[in-house]
Amino acid sequence: MVNTRGKIRKTQHTRKTLFSQTSITESDHQSTDSGALVGSNEELLTEILLRLPVTSVLRFKSVSKHWLSLLSHRHFTKLYDKNSNSPGLFVRGLYVPFDVENKRTPPIRKLDFVYDLKGLRIVQSCNGLLLCCSDLGHQRARKYYVFNPTTKQFAIIPSVPGGTDVRKTIRFMGLAYNKEDCVHYKVLCIRRAKSNGVWFQNGDQDLFQIQIYSSDTGKWKILNDSFSTDYYTSFYSGVYWNGAIHWAPSCLDPLYFKLDVEHLEKLPLPPPLPGRVASFEGYFNEDTPIYFGESRGHLHMVLTAHDESYLHLIVYEMSSDHSGWFIKYQVDLDELPDVYPEMIQCSYLDRSSRHYYEFEVLDVVRGENEENSTFMVVRIPGKIIRYNVFDKSFNQIYDLRKVFYGYIGNSEVHRYTEAITYF
Template sequence: MSEYPSSADTIASDDDLLTKILIRAPVKSLLRFKSVSKHWLSLITTPHFARCRNPDPSSVSGLFLYSSGRRLNSGLNFIPLQNHGNPTDGNFTTFPLGMKILSSCHGLLCCTSFSRGNHQFHILNPTTKQFTSLPKPRGEVRGLGFSVDPCRSPHYKVVCVLGTVSVLSREPYQSEWRYQIEIYSSETSTWRPSGEPFIRDLNTHFPGGVYWNGAIHWFNTLGDSLYFDIEDERLGILSMPPIPQGEANGRLFRYYGESRGHLHLVEIYGARTQFCVYEMEADYSGWFVKYNVDLHEVGVAFPEMMQRLSWDPMYYSFAILAIVREEDERSFLVLHLPGKIVRYNLVNKSFEKIGNVSPEHCDSSGMIEDALRYFWFHAFQYIETVSRI
């Protein structure tokens, strides 16, 4: 027997060399490699391995588009953003347990399913198809948000807002609710209350929490918005741009989301193709205009965009699904027009169709009643990660 170790033994005993080999493996192979040994499983699930495999963990590969409930033809589509193509019905769209997506963060999805009269909540990794079910929160859930950074920690936290009516009013949206925040940590696998209960009106949209700057942010349609700092476990006020005079219906959000550490806001009042993309300062000192957008040429190329929405004729038929930040000259919008998805460069104003989606549904004459299936709150970022959950 040779006194010298074999090449396989040399590789197996050298974590740095093994990492360099494994980070180049396709995802399917990598998932199989997890079962080779406890050592390989431990190596593949470390934050160091995540950083080596994906040195740009904020790079968005695609969007999950999910809509259900009030519309026909509802379901899940996947829009690739790096390799252009049509929405696919491949493995990405096969989710277990009929899950509905609530939010996304660094490649993981927070989802809910409904069975036997009860809602259950889950964290799902769409890359690996693995998911874990969370213990049921103790109360009426008004919203969920979560934070995870696989390059810094293998653990994640889920922020749950529980709520009950405190002051009931006959006037729409004037009732006040009493809320309590609870936090779930994957490190302890338990829920615990955070801070004291607080009062807010119904204009704060807790189901639409956006993770940015270490906090979950909830928008308000009339006044200032709210955020919860997860590390310090404290609530803060997020000032909003003034609502234009004469807008009795309050703030008209057309987009509210995060990309590469930037929080963005778009408001559009009336049927127009020009609007501003706002960005929040990192110190919360205020919003500033990051991009000025004019979609007139998009409307010329795709005239169906200029038709009015049947259910809200004050708007043209387009929706902003995502604002994706890249190197500044490559940052872009993802737009949903009737029957199609369009990518619009925010700097050089170029645009191209990157996918097709079927229209919502038609009336008896074959005319489209609702031209758009998805809006920004139906779009969830996909980022590849092999993080263990």
């Protein structure tokens, strides 16, 4: 007797299997067609790739020659770098991410992209590139490098012409790089100059000379005009912004250097806060910035208000035409000592007396959505805090006690910005 039901079930199963295989084949065919469509449409492919994290972009260069060409092309790298992120800081060479909940792989584990007998340290960060130099030894023996921690590309900067006698007089080395305009960068050197064969110093004045290295020509250029300025003028740390290198106002005549016209200009001072006199002594002691830096195309300077509490901070922004400073934010850190009492270094029984609070502003980071994502990075004893400027929320992003103690200083803090452009 024939098992009709068994045949029927077997036939149904066979039809179902064939239908399923056909569906998978059609689906694979549609996926292949879609992939081919995207792959052949360079504009659509670019829009997709621009939304990927930098690690994926670098990894996808090995997919094919077409993708390598697309992802390395100046048009793509310029678009990508224009909207690139700053996910963290280098603090004494140690990477500290801004977001502890969504940690990314550190761009570098340590500063060892090239072997230097004296070790390496970061001098300056500029739009994704790092200016580094030999960590130990006298200025005349230091080597300088430009390094991209995202792509791992680096270049050795030729020594400043003139031999060791010239190199030992270097007062400043700074990097200028605008990733949206040009793949080439410049290094600015300021050094003490000679007058009639001797190192010039006239009372409270020193004579200086400027030399500029361009990665385009691979050569140093010595500017003909020297300049004199007060001996206490600080060139210790510089910030590149709006086509110029700026030095933090630490005297009554701060300066900035415009690279397009190769000329020094006077940097305006902010107006004195109520109750303070605009004198050199008062400015130097009370109004020296506790932070000076750039974020998302804005130059910032942070001062303490000194009115009711040293925890009241004024964040100034420079006008785009260099005409003057205006108050951008006012930030009160009053809640921090309640949560982190280690900030209070000295207290008194007399309530009218002020407390002394230990903290540093390491960075001011403007968010893409300013009100929701603009924050300060603040160091307190043993910790680094992220403090939201608008909603006043804060959280610890790094425990320094495992690494080092004490004062850090802005010269040891450098923002990491993702940049895939090759110089």
